Amino acid sequence: MFDFDKIIERKSDKCRKWDHAFVCSRFGDVPQDFIPLWIADMDFTSPPAVIEGFKRIVEHGTFGYTWSFDEFYAAVIGFQRQRHAVEVDKSWITLTYGTVSTLHYTVQAFCQPGDSVMMNTPVYDPFAMATERQGVQVLANPLRVTDNRYQLDLDLTEHLLKTHRPKLWFFCSPHNPSGRIWRADEIRQVSDLCQRYAVILVVDEVHAEHILDGKFVSCLTSGCAAQDNLIVLTSPNKAFNLGGLKTSYSIIPDSALRQRFRQTLEKNSITSPNIFGIWGIIFAYQQGLAWLDELNGYLHGNARYLADAIQTHFPHWKMMAPESSYLAWIDVSADAHSATELTNHFAQQAGVVIEDGSHYVQDGQNYLRINFGTQRYWLEQAIDRMQKHYS
Ligand SMILES: Cc1ncc(COP(=O)(O)O)c(C=O)c1O
The missing domain is CATH 3.90.1150.10 (Aspartate Aminotransferase, domain 1)
Structure with missing residues (x-):
């Protein structure tokens, strides 16, 4: 077709x-x-539905300031339910200006200079940039290769958590650059360790929509990761080739974490969406499947x-x-x-x-x-x- x-x-x-x-x-x-x-x-x-939608906006010819209106939340909730079988509450969702800049704001919100952020290496390099540009250290946690497939090294992880006490764990799920999909039991172990060592689990699920082999499990799946220290970042940018629109969103179930995160966004004036960005999410999620x-x-x-x-x-x-x-x-x-x-x-x-x-x-x-x-x-x-x- x-x-x-x-x-x-x-x-x-x-x-x-x-x-x-x-x-x-x-x-x-x-x-x-x-x-x-x-x-x-x-x-x-x-x-095509995204392109047609944008054409209608262009032909209408007004590009005024917009806001996070209800159709955006409905599109995200419907998409997450249909594609990933997770129930997201409207209040958990915050529209942001691209996953990469949101990683930077997350570090600003939850770290002080001199703190560290753990990440499994190799990994998408903006994870490190978002950390180091805030004066925060990268705590590398190398993945192990077994049978040409990456595995988490949980003993090493626990050792690093104990000795370095990072504030955040940037977890790439699925993993870029390898495409590895983390299983529910692996995510649960990651989440358990975060709970034990009081680390906020920040999960980048940007690559979740191109599943070639296996089944993606969102960290928001019921019974998978604990929800009180979880921040999920995602966008339709990889899935629908919309990266130039620089629009994304976060899902944060815990109200205290969400409030602190939103305060940082407000300090940086991340409040009013790009009109094509917000409509791009709606068109793609509702008509692009x-x-x-x-x-x-x-x-x-x-x-x-x-x-x-x-x-x-x-x-x-x-x-x-x-x-x-x-x-x-x-x-x-x-x-x-x-x-x-x-x-x-x-x-x-x-x-x-x-x-x-x-x-x-x-x-x-x-x-x-x-x-x-x-x-x-x-x-x-x-x-x-x-x-x-x-x-
Ligand atoms: C793991 C990961 N996160 C985020 C991004 C970029 O996301 P966004 O376009 O929403 O900033 C990419 C792009 O390659 C990526 O691989």
Whole structure:
């Protein structure tokens, strides 16, 4: 019903992913005809219902100040119930300006300079930026690899909690960069440890909508994580390709935590939503689900294609099976070249722009990350160029 193979011209839309000047500033001298498989932005247009909704707003022609009106809350409550089987109370929801900036405000709200925030590494690097930019320390808690899959190290975790007493645990569920989905029993263990050591559990569920293999369990699931020290951050930005709208929301069941969080937002004047941002959530959550289901099927096919291509052409590399998202995480420690050498070489010689894992706070330096949220055509072209330039 939706044509995800259709190539969308993106060089003119000024997105970072496809902008030659921006890409050269990050990856050196990249040829003009490059293929970008880096930043987590997909090459598909958003669901038709979102585009039609925006057209109606544009044609109406008034873009005045708006507020968090009831349709927004109804859309979030309905979406969370339908997709993740969780019951969210309207009062728990706060509209925010992007998950990344909300991570910063969360640190501002609950930490003092000199405190620490725990995170499982490797992890999405803005987790560390949100921490360090507030004068707060990153407490890295490395994930263990068993059978090419990440596991939490609970003994190490308890040791770190005991000795460092972090204020927050930034928990990425599902995990970026690997796509690992955490099971209910794992989340329960994380939550129990947070309770025992008086840590606030801040869960980023931004990657929850692209489930390729397995079942996502929200931390808000009844009987899963304790609710009195829980902050869930999410947005429709990954799922529906709306990142440029910079709109997200938090779900905080506990009223005291919520109040403190909202005070910080108010101090920073995070109060009145972007009109396209709030409507984007409503249109996507209420009318974009058939599109999302079909997209997930397409992404699943891309993940399989990429896994096969890597096994065939780069047999030394080991790709983790992506359970969610559209990001492949590939161990290249057996390669004669480092991940950084490989990414520089592919970007500058083959014109294929992928990321090396050294950006992911720590423990990612032997990995490549490839974004497969694109038309199969671009993946095939990229693999073809990479294997021709690989020696
Ligand atoms: C784990 C994670 N959180 C947050 C974001 C960004 O979310 P937002 O667009 O809502 O700021 C990303 C984007 O890649 C991500 O991977």
